Amino acid sequence: MAQALLGKRLVRLLDGQRLAGTIVETEAYCDAAEPDLACHGTRNRGRPTARTQIMFGPAGHAYIYFTYGMHWMTNIITGRDGQANGVLLRALEPVEGAAVMAQHRTDRPRREWTNGPGKLSQALAIDKTLNGAYLYRPDSVLWVEDATPIPPDVIRRGPRIGLGQTPEPWFSIPWRYWIEGNTFVSR
Secondary structure (H helix, E strand, C coil): CCCCCCCCEEEEEECCEEEEEEEEEEEEECCCCCCCCCCHHHCHHHCCCCCCHHHHCCCCEEEEEEECCCEEEEEEECCCCCCCCEEEEEEEEEEECHHHHHHHCCCCCHHHCCCCHHHHHHHCCCCHHHCCCECCCCCCCEEEECCCCCCHHHEEEECCCCCCCCCCCCCCCCCEEEECCCCCCCC
């Protein structure tokens, strides 16, 4: 799913205006037979908590959480009910609502509006009020749309970013995906 989401469009309806971006970078969590120790769903012995309940399904819902005391992170739940699987949206290429995104990312150049998971949430005004939103209903205020498919030969993969003290092999597993050459991919 992390690869399949590349090239899709994330859309946020804010005060009647569409803010949208092409998904250009993702990271997968918990998509394995063994529990992924970098995933929030493995905490609490793999049982849901008030924070992680959304991760355990059903698929297609947003899991929005706050991190580092300052950033909202936007994820799409991808597993079967009862399994904590999700994809973190790491970066978008802005395509609609540039003026509003610029206001949300004041004094930043366009290439820095959405080139990281906290930045894209800020640019699209995504916060905890959207946690649990179903992302495949166009009558919502946050959804995913189909767009031009990305050719497989421009998709790259590597280790996930910002895993802190996560042990191996989970620290280095190549579950981060991005579109090669896209200037909005995070550093």
